[in-house]
Amino acid sequence: MKRALLSCSAGKDSAWTLHVLRQMPDVEVVGLLTTLNEAAQRVAMHAVRRELLEAQALATGLPLTVLNLPWPCSNQQYETILLAACKDVVARGVQAVAFGDLFLRDIRQYRETQMRGTSLEPVFPLWDIPTAQLARDMMRSGLRARLTCVDLAKLSQSFAGREFDEPLLAALPPSTDPCGENGEFHTFCYGGPMFSSPIEVIPGEVVIRDGFAFADLAPAVCA
Numbered sequence: 001m002k003r004a005l006l007s008c009s010a011g012k013d014s015a016w017t018l019h020v021l022r023q024m025p026d027v028e029v030v031g032l033l034t035t036l037n038e039a040a041q042r043v044a045m046h047a048v049r050r051e052l053l054e055a056q057a058l059a060t061g062l063p064l065t066v067l068n069l070p071w072p073c074s075n076q077q078y079e080t081i082l083l084a085a086c087k088d089v090v091a092r093g094v095q096a097v098a099f100g101d102l103f104l105r106d107i108r109q110y111r112e113t114q115m116r117g118t119s120l121e122p123v124f125p126l127w128d129i130p131t132a133q134l135a136r137d138m139m140r141s142g143l144r145a146r147l148t149c150v151d152l153a154k155l156s157q158s159f160a161g162r163e164f165d166e167p168l169l170a171a172l173p174p175s176t177d178p179c180g181e182n183g184e185f186h187t188f189c190y191g192g193p194m195f196s197s198p199i200e201v202i203p204g205e206v207v208i209r210d211g212f213a214f215a216d217l218a219p220a221v222c223a
Contacts, residue, residue, distance in 0.1 A: 013100035144191030161215030
C-alpha cells in the first residue's frame with residue numbers, strides 16, 4: 001500500500017478527501033499536514049484556530065504535522081519550509097501527498113511543481129468531480145461544516161458562519177461555485193464519516209479584514 005499524507009486545511013474538501021482515500025485499497029493515510037500562520041496560530045485563509053485543527057486531527061485518529069509559517073511569509077520562505085518537511089516525511093517512509101483540489105488547473109500545476117524532485121507523488125482524489133454533485137454527496141454522507149471565511153467581493157457578510165447545507169446552496173448567487181473552489185468561501189468541517197465523533201464548536205463574532213469576513217469558531221469546551 002502507498003503511504004500518504006493528506007494536505008489538510010481543516011475544511012470540507014480536505015475532510016472529504018480523507019473519506020475518499022480511506023476507501024482506496026492501495027492507499028494508507030498515515031498523517032495530516034497543515035500550515036499555520038505562526039503569529040495567529042490559525043490555518044491560513046480559513047482562519048481556523050489551532051485548537052480546532054488539533055481536535056479535528058484527534059477525531060480522525062491521525063497524527064498531525066504542523067508547519068508554522070512566519071507572518072508575513074514570502075513564497076520563497078513557504079517553499080523552503082515545505083521542502084524541509086517533504087525531506088523529513090520521505091525519510092519516514094511516506095510516498096505520496098494527497099490534496100483536496102477540485103478543478104483549478106493552475107493550483108494543481110503548482111502543487112505538482114512543488115512535489116517534483118521530492119520523491120513524493122501528488123494525488124488528487126476529488127479532481128474534476130462536478131462540484132454541485134460533490135457538495136450534495138458530502139451533505140448526504142452526514143458531513144457538517146461552517147463557513148469560516150467569505151470573500152466580500154463575491155458574497156455578502158451574511159454568509160460568514162453559516163452551515164454548509166442545502167439552504168446555503170440555494171442562497172448562493174448563480175456565479176458561485178457550490179464548493180467555493182474559486183475562493184468564494186472557506187470552511188471548517190466538524191462532523192462526518194471521516195471522524196470518530198463530531199467536534200463541538202460555537203460560532204463567535206464575525207470580523208471584517210482585508211476584504212474578507214471571518215467567522216471565529218471556538219471549541220465548545222473553551223466557550
